[in-house]
Structures are given as C-alpha cells and as structure tokens.
Amino acid sequence: MDALKKQPIRKLRKPAEILKLNPERNPYSTRIFEYADLIWFDGVESARSDLKNIEFLHGPLVVDLGCGSGNFLRQFALRYPEKRFLGFELRFKRLVFAAKKLKKGEINNVRLIRSLAEVATEWIRPGSVELLHVNFPDPWPKKKHRKNRLIQPAFLETLHQLLMSQGRFVFKTDHQEYFQSSLEFLQGDSRFEVSHLCHDLHQSEIENIPTEFELLFKSQGLPVYYVELQKI
Numbered sequence: 001m002d003a004l005k006k007q008p009i010r011k012l013r014k015p016a017e018i019l020k021l022n023p024e025r026n027p028y029s030t031r032i033f034e035y036a037d038l039i040w041f042d043g044v045e046s047a048r049s050d051l052k053n054i055e056f057l058h059g060p061l062v063v064d065l066g067c068g069s070g071n072f073l074r075q076f077a078l079r080y081p082e083k084r085f086l087g088f089e090l091r092f093k094r095l096v097f098a099a100k101k102l103k104k105g106e107i108n109n110v111r112l113i114r115s116l117a118e119v120a121t122e123w124i125r126p127g128s129v130e131l132l133h134v135n136f137p138d139p140w141p142k143k144k145h146r147k148n149r150l151i152q153p154a155f156l157e158t159l160h161q162l163l164m165s166q167g168r169f170v171f172k173t174d175h176q177e178y179f180q181s182s183l184e185f186l187q188g189d190s191r192f193e194v195s196h197l198c199h200d201l202h203q204s205e206i207e208n209i210p211t212e213f214e215l216l217f218k219s220q221g222l223p224v225y226y227v228e229l230q231k232i
C-alpha cells in the first residue's frame with residue numbers, strides 16, 4: 001500500500017519569482033539564463049509540456065537526479081558521447097558550475113533541468129530512461145525530516161514510469177541508515193530485481209564514476225553503499 005502513496009513534493013520557487021523577491025540574494029539565479037541552451041527551468045508557463053516534445057528528451061536517456069555541479073555527468077558523457085544525459089538539480093550555483101564545465105569541455109550530449117527530482121515525470125516521457133542515477137541524495141537524517149527523502153516507497157512509482165523495460169536504477173550513498181531502510185522496499189518490489197548490492201563500493205569490482213561528494217567521503221575513509229536495480 002505504501003508504494004501507492006503520493007510522494008510529498010517540497011515547494012520550489014521559480015527563478016523569475018526569486019529574482020522579483022530579492023534580485024541580490026543569489027547572483028547565480030540570473031546566471032542560469034546565460035546557459036539557456038544547457039539549463040532548462042520552471043518559470044515559463046507550460047515549459048514542461050513543451051519540453052516533452054523536444055527531441056533530446058525522446059531518449060534513451062541517462063538521468064542523474066540531484067546532479068550537483070556535474071562532475072559525474074561530465075565524465076559519463078565524455079565516456080559515452082553517443083548517449084544523452086539529463087541532470088536535475090535545485091541549486092543555481094551548482095547548475096551554473098555544471099553548465100560551465102560542459103561548455104568548456106564542448107560536451108553537447110548533456111542537458112540540465114532546474115527542478116525538483118520528485119517531478120521528473122513531468123519533464124520526461126514514460127519509458128524513455130535507460131539508466132537513472134541517484135548519487136548521495138540529501139539523507140535528511142532526523143526522523144521527522146525523513147519524509148523529505150527522495151528515495152522512499154512512492155519513488156518506486158516514478159522509477160517504474162521513467163525506466164524502459166530492462167532499464168537500470170543505481171543508488172549510491174554514504175548514509176547507512178538511509179541505505180538499509182531503502183533496501184527494505186527496493187528489494188521488496190517485484191517489478192524490479194536487484195542486480196548488484198554492495199556495502200563498500202570502492203573495494204568492489206563494480207564499474208564506477210565517482211561523484212564530487214563520493215570523493216569527499218572516500219578521502220575520509222567512509223564506505224559507499226551501492227545498489228542497482230533492473231526493471232523487469
């Protein structure tokens with residue numbers, strides 16, 4: 001029953017509204033407009049439905065939810081220039097940093113979306129994702145805040161809708177409790193099967209592109225938990 005609950009969605013102010021409220025609050029909120037070819041965002045009426053028609057989004061797509069400043073996407077896209085990559089991120093500064101790196105590297109197969117990952121289905125067509133990564137999502141460690149976690153039972157609905165048949169989902173985290181509690185429902189859903197499960201990614205043979213946060217945790221000697229699911 002839990003899986004049928006609607007995923008709670010935090011309120012996201014649109015860039016234009018933020019500018020109107022306080023133009024000096026965050027200079028990066030204006031700078032995303034300099035990269036309008038790479039960063040798509042809420043703020044324009046019906047932008048999402050228009051974007052669904054953009055050829056880039058027809059897939060197959062590799063998606064990174066909460067992509068930070070884009071190191072992972074940049075490396076992945078360089079390794080697979082024939083694939084199309086899409087990153088979701090909330091923070092303006094990280095989006096600008098990511099876009100800057102993509103421009104500098106002349107990487108043309110990545111787009112970034114300034115939007116909540118929870119509403120990814122409003123941007124992406126059903127069944128068009130071949131691989132979806134959630135790398136080190138905010139763990140919301142306090143019990144009363146856990147409802148804000150991205151990975152929760154209702155997320156499986158999003159995942160099922162986005163992934164194509166045989167599509168894969170990868171979740172990496174340093175947070176043991178987040179990982180263990182997520183495994184309970186990730187392993188229990190018969191629409192997916194667990195293809196890899198590992199409690200210390202860096203001691204394993206699993207092919208891996210490290211993210212910014214991952215390198216930080218690695219330098220502190222912390223293990224990285226890893227699970228990979230495949231849609232049946």
Ligand SMILES: C[S@@+](CC[C@H](N)C(=O)[O-])C[C@H]1O[C@@H](n2cnc3c(N)ncnc32)[C@H](O)[C@@H]1O
Nearest residue numbers: 066067068089090091116117135136211212213
């Ligand atoms: C801990 S960081 C990890 C960044 C990157 N994935 C990495 O591994 O280096 C989590 C990122 O997710 C973004 N984020 C948090 N909640 C989000 C949401 N609901 N939708 C999209 N991005 C989100 C944050 O702004 C932040 O950049």
